Amino acid sequence: MKKTYNCKLIRKEELCPGIFDFEIECPEMAQAAKTGQFLHITCGGSTFLRRPISICDTTDTTLRFCFQVKGEGTKELSLREVGDMIDVMGPLGHGFETVPGEKTVVIGGGIGTFPLLKLARETDSAVFLGFRTKELVVMEDDFKAASGNVTVCTDDGTYGYNGFAIAAMGEYLLENKVDRIFCCGPTPMLKAVKQIAEYRDIPCQLSLEQRMGCGIGACLTCVCETKDEGMGKYKQVCSCGPVFDSKEVVL
Amino acid sequence: MANLEVEYCGVKFKNPIVTASGTFGFGYEYNEYVSLNEYGGFGAKGLTRQPRGGNKAPRIAETPSGILNSVGLQNPGVEVFADVIMPDLAEKFDTNVIANMSGNTIEEYAEMAEILSDTDVAVIEMNISCPNVKHGGLAFGTNAAVVEELTKEVKKKCKKPLVVKLSPNVTSVTDIAKAAEAGGADGVSLINTLLGMRIDINTRRPILANNTGGLSGPAVKPVAVRMVHEVYNAVKIPIIGMGGVMSGDDVIEFMIAGARLVALGTGMFVKPDLILDVKRDILAYMDRFGIEDINDIVGTLELN
Ligand SMILES: Cc1cc2nc3c(=O)[nH]c(=O)nc-3n(C[C@H](O)[C@H](O)[C@H](O)COP(=O)(O)OP(=O)(O)OC[C@H]3O[C@@H](n4cnc5c(N)ncnc54)[C@H](O)[C@@H]3O)c2cc1C
Ligand SMILES: Cc1cc2nc3c(=O)[nH]c(=O)nc-3n(C[C@H](O)[C@H](O)[C@H](O)COP(=O)(O)O)c2cc1C
Ligand code: FES
Numbered sequence: 065m066k067k068t069y070n071c072k073l074i075r076k077e078e079l080c081p082g083i084f085d086f087e088i089e090c091p092e093m094a095q096a097a098k099t100g101q102f103l104h105i106t107c108g109g110s111t112f113l114r115r116p117i118s119i120c121d122t123t124d125t126t127l128r129f130c131f132q133v134k135g136e137g138t139k140e141l142s143l144r145e146v147g148d149m150i151d152v153m154g155p156l157g158h159g160f161e162t163v164p165g166e167k168t169v170v171i172g173g174g175i176g177t178f179p180l181l182k183l184a185r186e187t188d189s190a191v192f193l194g195f196r197t198k199e200l201v202v203m204e205d206d207f208k209a210a211s212g213n214v215t216v217c218t219d220d221g222t223y224g225y226n227g228f229a230i231a232a233m234g235e236y237l238l239e240n241k242v243d244r245i246f247c248c249g250p251t252p253m254l255k256a257v258k259q260i261a262e263y264r265d266i267p268c269q270l271s272l273e274q275r276m277g278c279g280i281g282a283c284l285t286c287v288c289e290t291k292d293e294g295m296g297k298y299k300q301v302c303s304c305g306p307v308f309d310s311k312e313v314v315l
Numbered sequence: 316m317a318n319l320e321v322e323y324c325g326v327k328f329k330n331p332i333v334t335a336s337g338t339f340g341f342g343y344e345y346n347e348y349v350s351l352n353e354y355g356g357f358g359a360k361g362l363t364r365q366p367r368g369g370n371k372a373p374r375i376a377e378t379p380s381g382i383l384n385s386v387g388l389q390n391p392g393v394e395v396f397a398d399v400i401m402p403d404l405a406e407k408f409d410t411n412v413i414a415n416m417s418g419n420t421i422e423e424y425a426e427m428a429e430i431l432s433d434t435d436v437a438v439i440e441m442n443i444s445c446p447n448v449k450h451g452g453l454a455f456g457t458n459a460a461v462v463e464e465l466t467k468e469v470k471k472k473c474k475k476p477l478v479v480k481l482s483p484n485v486t487s488v489t490d491i492a493k494a495a496e497a498g499g500a501d502g503v504s505l506i507n508t509l510l511g512m513r514i515d516i517n518t519r520r521p522i523l524a525n526n527t528g529g530l531s532g533p534a535v536k537p538v539a540v541r542m543v544h545e546v547y548n549a550v551k552i553p554i555i556g557m558g559g560v561m562s563g564d565d566v567i568e569f570m571i572a573g574a575r576l577v578a579l580g581t582g583m584f585v586k587p588d589l590i591l592d593v594k595r596d597i598l599a600y601m602d603r604f605g606i607e608d609i610n611d612i613v614g615t616l617e618l619n
Contacts, residue, residue: 066347067588106585112532113377113584153587275373277382277584280347282340284360284386285375295391297368303344 069093070149074126079202082133083175084142086150091125093154099182100159100271100307103129104279106151109140116276116302118179118248119155121206127154130178130203156279160269160307162187166243170211171233171257173249177203179271180248185210187246190236194229194249198222230256242266251315258310268310274301289314317601318608319594321355323553323576324476324501326437328355328411331609332566332593335557335580336361336415336440336480337386338531341400342408348587353594356411358578359396361442362431363416364423366392371524376513381532381559382581383511385525388417393427401434411437415480421465425472432474439475440555441466441500444482444507456482456507459494466498478555481505481546483535488542489549496550503546504555504578506539532581533559540572547573547614561589563596573614 075087093103097119104114115137121128133139144150160183162168168187172180173194184191184207191214195201201223207214215232216224225232230253233245237260247257248271261268277283281303288301290312299305299312319330334345336358342351351357369389376383391400393416404412414436418424424441431439443456443465455461462479470477479495481488483506492503508529513522521527539558546554556574560566561582569577583589597609606612 065349068586110379111377112380113375113382275375277375277384277581278338278344278587279584280344280587282344283338283375283384283584284340284369284389285372285384287369287372287374287389289371293368295366295368295389295395298372298389 068151068153071127071152073144073146073148073150076144076146079130080199083130083200083202084133085128085130086144087126087128088150088152089126090152093152094122094125094127097122097127097155098159099162099186100179101155101157102179102306103127103152103154104156104276105141105153107137107140109136111137111140113277114153114279115141116156116273116279118271118306119182120178121182130175132175153279157302157306158304160246160271163244167241168244168246169233169236169242171229171245171247171249171253173229173253174200176247176249176253176271177207180246181206181210183246184214189213189246190240190242191215192217192229192233192236194219194253195223196220229253230260233257234260237264237266244268247271255315258315261310269307270310270313271307272301272305272313276302278302317598317606318610319597321575321610323555324438324478326411326476328576330355330594331570331576332590333411333413333555333576333578334358334583335578336413336442337384338580338583341396342404342412345583345587346408349590351408351410353590354410355576356413356437358413358415358440359400360390361388361415361417362390362393362396362427363388364393364418364427366390366395373522373524374528376522376528378511378513378530378532378534381530381534382584383513383523383528383530384508385523385528387525393430397430397434401436405435413438413440413478415440415442417442421468424465424469428469428473428477432472436475438478438502439473440478440480440504441469442480442507444480444484456491457485459490462491463494463498466495466500470499476501478502478504480507481542482507483538483542484510489545492546492550496552500552502553502555503550504557505546506535506542506558509535509538531558533561535559536565540568543569543574544572544616560593561585563593563600566593566597567600567612570609570612571614571616573616575613
């Protein structure tokens with residue numbers, strides 16, 4: 065039987081103003097977790113619903129997740145201290161599907177970079193990470209430890225590659241043949257990556273976001289649009305996703 | 316041993332806890348957290364005559380102590396349910412299934428009742444109160460004369476107990492309940508969601524793609540309890556109460572107000588194993604007050 069877990073917060077760090085890095089203890093979830101899956105977290109305060117947050121990394125006994133303070137839920141969560149207990153459901157959803165031996169690209173933007181760390185380690189990938197500006201660049205060292213080929217990009221050129229991660233990836237694809245692209249990021253990035261991948265006929269997996277209720281596929285509130293008609297037109301991001309084949313979804 | 320078994324419209328429920336349609340899919344997802352056999356029965360996702368894709372996302376917005384939803388009845392259609400889903404549920408689980416249906420016309424409702432009557436569902440719940448679809452739905456549920464005629468016509472085709480699901484978006488819920496009873500309904504269930512709206516002040520647009528949606532969760536519970544109480548005093552047919560249940564104490568509150576069965580809904584989004592807490596709390600309550608049979612508390616409210 066699946067269940068909810070009361071997990072102890074064992075490490076907390078503020079990576080840059082408003083972005084937090086948490087590690088919680090839960091061997092059962094840590095061992096079950098697959099890259100690209102997420103946790104559904106009760107944040108407390110006056111919030112009612114749980115909040116979906118991606119799994120960033122795991123050890124045998126712990127799970128790591130990183131989040132940006134957006135509204136009340138993430139604000140409340142950021143106030144937890146080491147030793148506090150956090151109510152977590154997970155691991156949930158359908159994550160990235162990797163194929164051993166493939167050469168791949170991992171591309172992420174902003175908070176969308178967090179779920180890609182474990183993936184970068186588990187694949188032979190060129191990694192492109194996009195941030196708005198130098199102050200917002202986080203986890204560079206973690207990614208460099210996970211992959212030998214990491215390009216950090218800033219939109220305003222204040223750090224690393226000068227421009228969008230998409231552009232850096234485009235240049236890379238001109239000279240390198242890749243078997244698959246994995247992407248998590250803001251909608252404009254997802255759209256651009258989907259377009260490039262389909263144009264170049266490269267299989268591509270996208271991690272999507274949607275507002276959620278149950279988190280397990282029962283309430284049909286978290287849907288994304290697909291190319292099907294009828295009942296299959298909308299699929300649950302929480303259970304069919306959050307990772308989808310780029311050809312399946314309409315963004 | 317305290318008795319939790321109740322009889323509803325002639326059907327035995329091993330306990331008075333069921334689930335609210337639309338919050339529980341067809342049961343499979345929550346069955347991974349707690350066996351469906353733990354529930355007295357469960358309400359399956361609302362069905363329509365033809366498959367429906369539903370509304371665009373976002374379909375959910377958080378509110379103080381609740382949510383707004385605008386799913387718009389996404390479902391595979393009554394035939395897939397009757398031919399594939401229900402036979403599978405009947406084979407795998409030992410619990411009552413409450414089918415839930417919405418139509419655009421009286422004929423459609425009658426046809427669905429006929430199809431569902433030939434399945435193993437225990438009860439058919441007729442949703443005349445969905446706020447998230449343009450045709451039918453709420454339009455049926457707000458007019459007493461229409462409700463009576465609709466119920467009468469559907470009863471002619473319905474070989475299972477027929478429960479009419481009432482909308483809170485009306486001036487007098489008792490008028491509608493009486494109309495359902497007059498039309499021959501075997502029971503009523505309430506409340507469906509309250510029509511609401513949330514606006515993103517930065518974009519000056521509604522959060523829901525559908526603009527408006529139905530409010531559920533603890534925010535609606537006092538409204539639901541008041542309406543169950545009023546309906547209990549207005550009709551003789553038994554009631555399924557729902558709206559914001561988060562604990563066993565909430566279930567007891569609905570039963571005292573007059574509900575024979577009580578549904579869990581939005582509360583399960585927060586606690587997927589809510590049923591276990593609820594059953595434990597109910598048994599503790601019965602123990603505390605020396606109640607041997609849960610049926611003894613139904614409608615025991617004494618007004619001040
Ligand atoms: C599968 C998935 C994985 C995610 N992983 C991460 C992550 O690793 N790190 C991170 O910082 N953020 C992540 N997010 C986004 C995160 O869920 C939202 O930022 C968060 O829910 C905002 O809650 P809030 O109370 O602070 O904001 P509010 O705006 O006050 O939230 C109000 C309601 O809207 C929902 N909501 C608001 N924005 C989003 C959004 N972008 N996506 C989904 N629901 C939203 C909230 O859950 C809540 O129900 C993820 C979202 C999804 C769907
Ligand atoms: C996401 C969602 C979907 C729903 N879908 C249906 C439906 O298909 N048919 C129906 O009769 N009621 C539907 N409802 C209403 C519920 O069955 C119930 O009446 C209402 O949510 C109040 O109970 P609660 O506060 O415990 O959730 C839905 C509610 C929610 C939250
Ligand atoms: S959140 Fe309920 S189906 Fe995805």
